[in-house]
Amino acid sequence: MLKKNRIHIGISLLCVLFAAAFQGACSVTGKTLKPDRLFELKQGESHQGKLETKDLTFTYQYNRKGDSMSLTGDIEFIHRRVRQFKMEIHFVDAQGMVLNSVPVPISKGSLKGTNSSVQIDQQVPPDTRSIAFSYSGEIRNIDDRSISFWRVP
Numbered sequence: 303m304l305k306k307n308r309i310h311i312g313i314s315l316l317c318v319l320f321a322a323a324f325q326g327a328c329s330v331t332g333k334t335l336k337p338d339r340l341f342e343l344k345q346g347e348s349h350q351g352k353l354e355t356k357d358l359t360f361t362y363q364y365n366r367k368g369d370s371m372s373l374t375g376d377i378e379f380i381h382r383r384v385r386q387f388k389m390e391i392h393f394v395d396a397q398g399m400v401l402n403s404v405p406v407p408i409s410k411g412s413l414k415g416t417n418s419s420v421q422i423d424q425q426v427p428p429d430t431r432s433i434a435f436s437y438s439g440e441i442r443n444i445d446d447r448s449i450s451f452w453r454v455p
Contacts, residue, residue, distance in 0.1 A: 330436070334398045335455050340432040343371070343393075353435050357381060357451045360389075360435065362420075369426045377408075377418040379439075381451065387418065387439035392455050393430040400434070400455070401427040 341351050345366050353360040362375030373391070389406040409419045434455040441449050 329403070330392060330400045330455055331403060333400055335392070335394060335400060335434055337398065339434045339455050340394055340398065341434065343426070343430055343433050355453055357437075357439070357453065366426065369428065370423070371426045372421075372423045374421045375419065377420065379417065381439075381441045383442045384418075385440050385442055385448070387437065389420070389435060389437040390455075391422065391424070392434040392436065393427050394432045394434055395429045396431045401430060403436075406435075 341353070343364075343366060345368075347365045347367075348363065349366070350361075350363050352362070357380055359378045359380075360375055361378075362373055364371055364373040377387075377389075379387075387408060389408065390403050391406050392403045393401045395401055404422070404424055406420050406422055409421075436453055436455045438450065438452040441451065443449055
C-alpha cells in the first residue's frame with residue numbers, strides 16, 4: 303500500500319513539473335520575433351491596423367498616449383462553428399524582443415457565429431515600438447469533431 307502511494311505521489315509530482323515546464327516553454331516574453339509579425343504602435347489617436355491570416359481577419363483601431371493604449375477591433379473568422387478562441391497581444395521593442403504579453407478580452411457570447419469583437423485598455427511597457435498577435439481556437443467540423451487552429455507571434 304505504501305509503495306502504491308509513493309508511485310501515485312511521484313506521478314503527480316512529474317505531472318506538476320511537466321505542466322510548469324510546458325507553461326514556461328509557451329511564454330514568448332524575452333523572445334525575438336520576425337519583422338513580418340510586427341505592427342508598428344504609433345503615438346496619438348485614431349490609428350488603424352489589420353491582421354489577415356488563413357483563419358481570420360482582425361481589423362482594429364487604437365489610441366496611444368504615452369504608456370497607455372486603448373484598442374478596439376472586430377474579428378471575422380474564416381471558419382464556421384468557432385467553439386473556443388483566445389488571443390494575446392505582445393508588446394515588442396525596437397529590436398523585436400517581446401517585453402510583455404496580455405490576453406485580449408473577447409466579448410462574451412460573441413463566438414456564436416463567425417464574428418467577434420474585442421476591447422482592451424492596457425498599460426504599454428516602456429520602450430514598446432510595435433505589437434504582435436497570437437491566437438488559438440477550436441472549431442467543430444460537420445462531423446462534430448474538434449479541429450484546432452492557431453497563430454504564434
